[in-house]
Amino acid sequence: MEPPEGLGDIRRTHLSSDMDPALDGEEVVVMGWVAAVRSHGNITFATIRDRTGPVQIVAKKGVCDDDLRTILTKAKPHSSVAVRGRASASARAPGGVEIIPNMLRVLSAASRTPPFEPATVTVPNIDTRLEVRCIDLRREPLRHMFGARTAVLRAVREYFYGNGFTEISTPKMIASATEGGSALFPIFYYDKEAFLAQSPQLYKEQLTMSFERVFEVSPIFRAEPSRTNRHLAEAISIDMEEAFVDYNDIMDRTAEVVRRAAGAVGEYAERNPGSKYDIPDTVDIPRYTYEELAGRIHDETDLHMEWGDDLHPSWLRRLGLDGMYFITDWPMGPKPFYVKTKQDDPRVSESFDLMWGDLELSSGSTRMNDRDGLERNMRNKGMKTASFAHHLEAFEYGMPPHAGCGIGLERLMMAMTGTGNIRDATFYPRDVDRLTP
Ligand code: ATP
Ligand code: MG
Secondary structure (H helix, E strand, C coil): CCCCCCCCCCCCCCCHHHCCHHHCCCEEEEEEEEEEEEEECCEEEEEEEECCEEEEEEEEECCECHHHHHHHHHCCCCCEEEEEEEEEECCCCHHHEEEEEEEEEEEECCCCCCCCCCCCCCCCCHHHHHHCHHHHCCCHHHHHHHHHHHHHHHHHHHHHHCCCCEECCCCCEECCCCCCCCCCCEEEECCEEEEECCCCHHHHHHHHHHHCEEEEEEEEECCCCCCCCCCCCEEEEEEEEEECCCHHHHHHHHHHHHHHHHHHHHHHHHHCCCCCCCCCCCCCCCEEEHHHHHHHHHHHCCCCCCCCCCCCHHHHHHCCCCCEEEEECCECCCCCCCECEECCEEEEECEEEEEECCEEEEEEEEECCCHHHHHHHHHHCCCCHHHHHHHHHHHHHCCCCEEEEEEEHHHHHHHHHCCCCHHHHCCCCCECCECCC
């Protein structure tokens, strides 16, 4: 393999999206990857793609240097190149201009051909794609997924910045488990055993003592045992936590975050006509209590359900629930130790899930802020309270009433874009079977 030519002093002056007939006659430098080369006798057409799309290069015998034409004609698709040349208005070319090259530099010649072309709309096997994810991510649906994701992250952050929230970063290497349920990944921490954090829960609660309103966008790690299209071993969570509010206030904030996300995806789709999304309605997000839905399952279906059971996705489908909705006031039993009991009904928690159809997007609750009650809950769940001494101590300094939630970013993006497999809402998915690339 030839060592790549250096970039040297040459720098890109224009993206393919900057191509405009008004550039006619100007000298431009474009860079990207060779998408296609076609020769017709004395004329060679090449399509170069950068992150914004294609640009056309036209090298004619007699107009362009012979050596340059030879190199262009032989350029292997996927090679990365720099082309300097004169822009020439042309109605047939993308952007209405083609480039008549006077310099061509092959920055890196491709020595392999990927198992599918980036232009392919559907590649049947997701594992084939994941094996060469850097090429796969050039495919249009994925470029739009991550373009929209960027827009969502910006809008969500702007919402929090505009509402007095401090952006926090909490440790991802932790000494003990914060929640039951999903399993932890153990790691070596010097000479001790530690774990990857399954959520920022305890830290974000403590930080309401210092900042009142906090949010974090960061990975959560869960050793999910099963293969599903909605679970990753490493996911990104948008967490928020706030002092002096309860779960109803957090539900309002969650609805607003989701509205901002939908707005951002809508604007993205308008700017990028290639992306077509059926964005869920976020204007009025209905709220149903667990009790109400359990009653409907009992009355409207032949399913056998006990009060206290989790609401299985297939049951929610049977009720015909679709779009976005909240399920509130879950039974206390399966809830983590930090979730608060409802004042007037000890069987019920001050909690909610935000759903999109049968997919859970977020869980939130009012938190326990009474130290002794918290310790009691830990004991009842069989947790070693000694491991949480620091956390319990924080509650002795006047822990205010507080509430919060975590929204799964990949699941939010699945809802916004109608994507069925969570793996395509993340760059490099991690699951039971996959740790590479
Ligand atoms: P589920 O019941 O769907 O497994 P959960 O109730 O265990 O989710 P929570 O602990 O409530 O999840 O986490 C809050 C949010 O984080 C979830 O609503 C979801 O959006 C997201 N999330 C949790 N686990 C995962 C995962 N393994 N992969 C992707 N997102 C996740
Ligand atoms: Mg949950």
